Amino acid sequence: MVEMAARTAQQVVRAPGYARLAKRMGILVFVLLSFVAVAIISLRFGSLSFTSGEIVSALFSETDSLARNIVMNIRLPRLILAGIVGANLAISGALLQSVMRNPLADPGLTGVSTGAALVAVTIMLVFPAYGGLVPLAAFVGGTLAVLLVYFLAWNRGIDPVRIILAGVAVNALLGGGTSLLSLLYSDRIQGVLMWLNGSIAGRSWYHVRMLAPYSIFGLIAAVMCIKSANLLQLGDDVAKNLGLKVNVARVVLSFVAAFLAGISVSVVGLIGFVGLIIPHVSRLLIGSDYKFMLPLSAMLGSILLIIADTAARTVFRPVELPVGIIMAVVGGPFFLYLLRKGGAMR
Amino acid sequence: MIAASRLTIDYERKIAVEDFDMTVREGEIVSLIGPNGSGKSTVLKVLSRMMKSRGGTVHLDGRDIHKLPTAEVARKLSILSQNHVTPPDFTVRELVTYGRIPHQKWYETINSEDSSVVEWAIQKTNMQNLAERSINTLSGGERQRAWLALALAQQPKVLLLDEPTTFLDICHQLEVMALIQDLNAELGLTVVMVLHDINQAAAFSDRIVVIKDGRLVAEGTPLTVLTSQLLRDVYRVEAEIALHPHSGKLYCHALGLCRAHREETHCVSTCHTKRTEAHIAN
Numbered sequence: 077m078v079e080m081a082a083r084t085a086q087q088v089v090r091a092p093g094y095a096r097l098a099k100r101m102g103i104l105v106f107v108l109l110s111f112v113a114v115a116i117i118s119l120r121f122g123s124l125s126f127t128s129g130e131i132v133s134a135l136f137s138e139t140d141s142l143a144r145n146i147v148m149n150i151r152l153p154r155l156i157l158a159g160i161v162g163a164n165l166a167i168s169g170a171l172l173q174s175v176m177r178n179p180l181a182d183p184g185l186t187g188v189s190t191g192a193a194l195v196a197v198t199i200m201l202v203f204p205a206y207g208g209l210v211p212l213a214a215f216v217g218g219t220l221a222v223l224l225v226y227f228l229a230w231n232r233g234i235d236p237v238r239i240i241l242a243g244v245a246v247n248a249l250l251g252g253g254t255s256l257l258s259l260l261y262s263d264r265i266q267g268v269l270m271w272l273n274g275s276i277a278g279r280s281w282y283h284v285r286m287l288a289p290y291s292i293f294g295l296i297a298a299v300m301c302i303k304s305a306n307l308l309q310l311g312d313d314v315a316k317n318l319g320l321k322v323n324v325a326r327v328v329l330s331f332v333a334a335f336l337a338g339i340s341v342s343v344v345g346l347i348g349f350v351g352l353i354i355p356h357v358s359r360l361l362i363g364s365d366y367k368f369m370l371p372l373s374a375m376l377g378s379i380l381l382i383i384a385d386t387a388a389r390t391v392f393r394p395v396e397l398p399v400g401i402i403m404a405v406v407g408g409p410f411f412l413y414l415l416r417k418g419g420a421m422r
Numbered sequence: 423m424i425a426a427s428r429l430t431i432d433y434e435r436k437i438a439v440e441d442f443d444m445t446v447r448e449g450e451i452v453s454l455i456g457p458n459g460s461g462k463s464t465v466l467k468v469l470s471r472m473m474k475s476r477g478g479t480v481h482l483d484g485r486d487i488h489k490l491p492t493a494e495v496a497r498k499l500s501i502l503s504q505n506h507v508t509p510p511d512f513t514v515r516e517l518v519t520y521g522r523i524p525h526q527k528w529y530e531t532i533n534s535e536d537s538s539v540v541e542w543a544i545q546k547t548n549m550q551n552l553a554e555r556s557i558n559t560l561s562g563g564e565r566q567r568a569w570l571a572l573a574l575a576q577q578p579k580v581l582l583l584d585e586p587t588t589f590l591d592i593c594h595q596l597e598v599m600a601l602i603q604d605l606n607a608e609l610g611l612t613v614v615m616v617l618h619d620i621n622q623a624a625a626f627s628d629r630i631v632v633i634k635d636g637r638l639v640a641e642g643t644p645l646t647v648l649t650s651q652l653l654r655d656v657y658r659v660e661a662e663i664a665l666h667p668h669s670g671k672l673y674c675h676a677l678g679l680c681r682a683h684r685e686e687t688h689c690v691s692t693c694h695t696k697r698t699e700a701h702i703a704n
Contacts, residue, residue: 096554
C-alpha cells in the first residue's frame, strides 16, 4: 500500500503538469466544437426555421434559395456580430478583473458604458436626425468617460480601489444624465430602450465591417497583455519584483479593455453580464492562467451572446427582446450552478 | 553590491527614515534589525525599488537602481515580501515558472533552460513532492519555500527578505535560514534581510545593521554590535548577551523591560512626537 502510494507520487513528479495541460487543451477543444454547434443551431432558428442540411448548403452552395438569402443576408452577419461582441466584452472583463484585482470588476466600471450611453441617448432623443452618428458618438463618449475616471483616480500611480470608486461616482453622474433625458423625452423612449438593454436586431454586414477591424486590433492587443495580466494577479510587489512596470501595465490593460468594450457598446448598445460573468466561468473551468483563461473567455463570451441573441429573436417571436435581458435570465442561473459546484480547477 | 546613501524616505509627507547610509558587499549576509515601526522594512522596500525615496540614492552594482530598467533589476535582485496573494488554482511549479519572466522577452515562453532552472529551484527548496499542489493548500512553511523557489528561479545576485521567518514554527524557521545560508555559501548569493529574532540575526549574519526611529544606530559584526547597552537603548529591554558554550555563537536572553521603559509608559507616543518634530523641522 505504502509502496503503491510512493510509486504514484513518483509518477506525478515525473509528469510535471502534463495532465493539467491536457485537461486544459481538452476544455478548449470541447468549447470550440460547442461554438460550431451553437453557430449552426443559431442559424437554423428565427421567424423561419431550417434544417442543419439546409444551413450547410446555404452557406457553401451558390444556388439562390430562400434559405441562402435569409442566412447570408440576415442571420450570418447577426451571428458574427454577436460572436465578436461577446468575445470583446468577455476579454474586456477578464483584463479588468486582473487590473483591479477585484472579482466584481466589469467593463462598465471604467465608465465606458455610461459615457457611451449618455452621448448615444442624447443623439437619439434630442437630435434624432443624426441617428447615423450614434456609433461614433457613443465611442467618443465612452472614451471621454474612461479618461475622466482615470484622471480622477490618478494619485502618484493607479490604485485599483481609487479607480473603482471614481468609476462608481462617474457612472452615477452619467447614469443620472441618461435617466433625466429619458424622462424629459419619454415620448421617444421606445428605440432608446432597445439600445440601453443591448440589441443586435437589424444589424447587418455594414455593422460587421465597422466593428471587425477594430476588434481584430483590440484582440491582438489583448493577447499581448497576457503576461502582464498574469503578473498583476500576484500582487503589485511581486509583479514589480519580476520586472513589470505596474502602473504602465495597469493603464495599458485598462485601455485595451475599455477599447474593446467601447467599440462593442457603440455598435450594439449596452450589454451587461458577459464581461462580469464569463471571466469567472472561465476561471472556474480552466484556472487563472490568462494564457488559457483569455481564449476560453473569448469563446464562451461568443457562445453566450449567440445563444442569447437566438433566444431574443425566437422565444417571443415575432416580438424581439433585447439580448441583455435574455442573457441575465439564461446566464444567471447557470453561473450560480457553477459557483455552487465549485468548478473543475479548484 | 548595494550602496544606499543619505536615504530620506517619507510616507504621505511623514518622515519614516532619515539620512540613512548602508553598504552591502557581494556575498554578504546582512540583517536589518530594530523595533516595530523603526523603518527597517521601509529601507528594504527602497533598496528593492518597490518604493522611491525622497532623498538619497540606491546603487546596485554601481548603477542607480531607479534609473535601471526594472526588468534588468529583476534579473539581479529579488525581494520576498511578507504578504502574498495567489490565484487559488496556481500550482507551485506554475508559480516558480513566473520567476523566469525577467529572463524572457515579452513574446517568449518558457524554454528548456528555463524549465531546468525551475526544476533546480524546486529541488533546492525541497518542493519536489509538492510541485503540483496548489499554493493555497500548503502550510505556512511550505508556502514560504514556494515563494523562495520563485525568487531562486529569478537567479538573482541579491536576495532581499522581509521577515522570512515571522509566521513559521521553529523547525520551519531553521529550515528557511539554513536554506538561505546554504545558497549564500554555494552560489555567493548576497542576502539582506529584515529580522525580528535577534538570536537568528546573530547566528546567520555576517553583519548586522540596527535602525531605530528611521536612523542608523549601529552596524558591524554580531559580536561588536549586539550588546546589553544596545538592546537597552534600542528596544528598552534588559538582556544578557553571552556566547553559547557549544556552538560558540552569540545569544541573547531577555530578562525584562528596562527601568526607563517602565517609568516612561508612553514609549510609542514619544517616538511619534520625535518623528513629528522631525517633520516640522523639515
